[in-house]
Amino acid sequence: MHAKGADGARRAKIYLEATTRANVYWVNPADRAVPKLTFPWLSGGNFSFDMGGVLLGGDLEGQEFLAESKNYASAQDQGTHYLKFVAQCYRAFTLRPERCDNFVWIAWSPFLVTRWDELQTPAFVREGVLEHRGRVLGEADPDRARELVDDDTTKAVADRLRMMFLSSWHEKLTPLRPDLFNLLNFERGL
């Protein structure tokens, strides 16, 4: 159903925008979007999220989000990626909390199912930070790193973690195109 070239980030953008509740401003790897999605590690070097933008309507109006998408057919190494993702979220929140209202993980396959209820907890965020302590905290020693993790930040990040799962079928369940154009009220903000 999707045109060629549509990768995970692109499919996620189309789905999110078809819900009428999100506007994905920036998508990797469009050159001029990358700086908006890129943050520096403490130890040097950068990482970037796959996409970012703003949420629309209701209590989400105007909130920003940063998202990572993994278009995998099976769990594969998503657990490892997710652990790194939460470490990135911790680092991004430390640097620019005003841009971090929501951290969204978008996937097409479940992962870490045995730890499902832990994935959006401060403890899991702490685990991710410690796993990547060198880059996030600038500290290679695990014991010293444990002392550097900030509990308020792990909690703030955990509170902002969102999970979104998609499938081709799910992506179909959005308003039909003519209805969508009616729903999207272009006059807003005109």
Added chain:
Amino acid sequence: MADGKFSARIENALAIEEPWNSARAVKEIVAAEFHTLDPRVEIKFTEYFNHTFAPDLVLRWPGASGSHERYVYLKYNSEIEFLLDDLRMVENNRPILLGLEAQNWRDPESAKELALASKESDTLVTDPAGVETLAEQSNNKFFRLVGSAFAQGGRGLVNERIARLATMSLQAGLQGARAVEQQPTAVAAMLVQELLRSEYAGRIVRLLQAIWVGSGGRLEEFPGDRSLDEYIPDDALQFLLEMEVIDDKFFWDRVGQRVTVAQLNRLKLPDGSPNLELLMLVSRHRLWARACRVRSEQPVLSDEVRDKPYWVIDRHLALKWPRFVAYLAATVDQLEDVPENRHDGLRFLELTQRASGMIISDLEWSSDGRILRYSSEDHEDVAHDPAVWEFERGLGAYALIRRAGITLPSRKQLYADFMTNTVGGKGGTKLVLSELLPPSLQLLRDLTNEENEQLVEQSSAPDYEADEQPPTLFDLD
């Protein structure tokens, strides 16, 4: 070459940290460029940015039959496959997709696919250099028309290379039409039909056709879709009159043979134009009307003060003098929208002075609620009849002439209505403008000597002799 300033400004705006401010700045820059391309366009910002379905900008053109709109989608991705994907999502609205990064489109096959898809869906896919290339010619009126047509009805893939090709071919086509040369005219006509939706391509082609015909080309030899009408379409005539001066009386003579006062009255040139002056100079002996209404108008402060009369089209074709305006129409009914300077009438003695050289064959007095009409069956002079002086004496000092019938030396019959300041041909008599204007103004106004001289100048025969200038309009460089 597009100098890349548009692109650089976009880049600076994208570098702004805060998302809303960055998006807003990008939109403002894009809107300014579209304004350069078409100064008439109204641009609204939506609250969306780089959205799959919602446009970033809504371009709106006011029109007589309501405004019409075109959506602009700003796109980060310059990959052809992504653009094709984006196009499919919104093509039903025939929008503009503007890639924010320069489009190189190195893969000719994919570019061909995108070009075909965008043309078929009447969607314009372009980039900053493409828009900038089209906009940079906008100080020229012809290219302002082309720019407006592109903004409203451009289609296909237009990057800098194609925009450059289009402007060069159109420039050559314009010169070609002026020189009655088939090949460059044909290329330009073909190109606009390729890159513009048919209604917008039609405007440019009709203008080329009008220039072709005005330049002495035969209508049936015009290369491109021909309008079979022998008249010049309104839009083409409007543009011709607004364009830079075409100082060629033969050109305007040929154009003048294909226009009417009724058609001129549908156009809008409230401040006149040099080309309208040229058209009227060579056409006032051919264009006819049946009615003329003169209205006192004091120039307002913002008006450019001109000491000579000049032609304007302000609801009607009109000759504008420093103190008054003479409006012309095919019938007196059509002058209803020109407010009258209502008067009670004119003293008989004053009428005889104003009507010097004309035959007064019909008189209608009004006095104290009574009307008296005295008229010749054969349109002979009645003003010198002894009875007239008897009536004058009998009716008293307050009697005024409210209407008079006039016979011109050509035996054509006019009536002058002094209450509404209107002169018309009797019984549907048509008069060419150089025949209608002098008696109208002489009867309806107490002209100064200077105004009388100017009137003589306005009705004299055009001089076609050796003052021909080589046309310079189309030398765009």
